[in-house]
Amino acid sequence: MKESESSHVPPPSLAEVEEVMGYSFGNKELLKEAFTLGSYKADDCKSYERLEYLGEAVLNHLIAKLHYLSYADMAPGELTRLCAANVDTEALARAALKYNLHKFLRHRKPLLHRQIQEFMEGIEQYPSHSHGMIDPPKVLADLLESLIGAIFIDTDSSIDSTWEVIKRLLQPLIKPENLKLHPVAKFNEACQKMGVKAQEKDLWSKTGEIEVYIDNELIGRGKYKLKKVIAVNRAKDDAYNNLFLFEKKYGGNGG
Numbered sequence: 001m002k003e004s005e006s007s008h009v010p011p012p013s014l015a016e017v018e019e020v021m022g023y024s025f026g027n028k029e030l031l032k033e034a035f036t037l038g039s040y041k042a043d044d045c046k047s048y049e050r051l052e053y054l055g056e057a058v059l060n061h062l063i064a065k066l067h068y069l070s071y072a073d074m075a076p077g078e079l080t081r082l083c084a085a086n087v088d089t090e091a092l093a094r095a096a097l098k099y100n101l102h103k104f105l106r107h108r109k110p111l112l113h114r115q116i117q118e119f120m121e122g123i124e125q126y127p128s129h130s131h132g133m134i135d136p137p138k139v140l141a142d143l144l145e146s147l148i149g150a151i152f153i154d155t156d157s158s159i160d161s162t163w164e165v166i167k168r169l170l171q172p173l174i175k176p177e178n179l180k181l182h183p184v185a186k187f188n189e190a191c192q193k194m195g196v197k198a199q200e201k202d203l204w205s206k207t208g209e210i211e212v213y214i215d216n217e218l219i220g221r222g223k224y225k226l227k228k229v230i231a232v233n234r235a236k237d238d239a240y241n242n243l244f245l246f247e248k249k250y251g252g253n254g255g
Contacts, residue, residue, distance in 0.1 A: 011035070011104045017147075020099050023165045025154050034150040037107035037139065045106075048146035055149030059087055062163050063173075071176065078176070085174045090129060093119065093136035095169050096144045105143060112139060118226075131180050132233040135226060144169070183237035187212075187220075190243050198239065204228045212239040219246055 014031050018024050025031045029045070038047040063083050071079065085091065096102060102116055115137040122134030148166055155161035181189070191198050191214075198219075201211040208225030210232050211218055220239025224230035 011106055014104055017101065017104055020101075021151075021165055021169065023151065025150070027154055030150040030154050032106075034146040035101075035104050035106055035143065037105060037109065048142065051146040051149035051153075052142045053149070054152060055145035055147065056087075058152045058159070058162060059145060059148050059166075062159065062166075063087055065159075066173075074176070082174065082176060082179055085129065085131075085179055086170070089138055089141040090131075090134070090136040091170075091174070092141035092144045093138075094123065094129070096140040097123070099169060101143055101147070102140055105139070107139075109139075112137065116140070128178075129174060129180075131182050133183065133230070133237060135224070135230050183233045183240065187236040187240040187243075190240055194243070194247055196246075200232075200235070204231055210235040212236060214246055217246070219243065 014028070014035060017031065017035070030051070032045050034048050034051050036045045036047050038049065060083065063086050064079070067074070067079050067082055071082075074082070097116070097120065105112075119134065119136050119140070122130070122136075126133055148162065151165050152158070152162045155165075180186070187198070196214050199213045201213060203209040203211060207223070208231060209221060209223045210228075212220035212235050219242045220235045220237075222231045222234025222236070222238055224234060
């Protein structure tokens with residue numbers, strides 16, 4: 001079956017979603033709306049965009065509340081970083097994919113199937129949150145947020161009831177001990193501590209690659225043809241992993 005044809009195959013029954021969540025919707029129309037993209041253009045249902053807007057706000061509230069109560073001594077800046085890592089596009093897309101929620105999407109986006117497949121391949125390479133090393137389809141994160149919004153409305157706007165339903169879907173949450181710096185920030189901080197300056201060579205438009213040099217020596221390379229920022233992140237991560245060799249060679253002073 002061609003990709004353009006597969007996007008027109010009716011998705012499975014949404015009753016299976018209720019089984020996955022362990023929650024039965026009182027208003028089934030909310031569930032249908034949560035899984036309907038604007039591209040579907042269904043006469044019987046609105047798209048999920050309004051529910052996504054609501055779900056994003058509800059999710060941020062729930063995670064902020066959880067962290068505030070769980071980490072009494074954590075500074076606001078660290079709380080913000082921890083919250084952001086748990087509600088970013090990659091974290092939510094991973095959760096949606098883990099429970100196969102994408103299979104229930106009602107859409108007319110032929111390229112989405114390929115994007116999801118590439119994301120699945122990326123997850124095999126990076127089993128835990130990659131912090132910018134792979135490219136998650138935003139629609140997966142939007143889907144989970146719209147589902148959260150739908151549950152919130154269906155439970156008469158109960159924050160506690162919503163949390164009881166979704167907390168399992170969000171596991172494993174990122175905790176302070178496994179919260180990592182973004183690869184670019186991590187590399188830049190390390191360079192600053194070592195007193196060295198790095199240069200980038202931009203080959204992305206030709207090869208999809210970014211190279212990182214220190215004193216004209218190649219120390220990192222990243223490749224991702226579909227999105228430049230991913231190639232940059234991979235290059236900086238590779239460079240960071242090679243920094244200790246550079247430091248050993250030059251004594252940490254760039255020569």
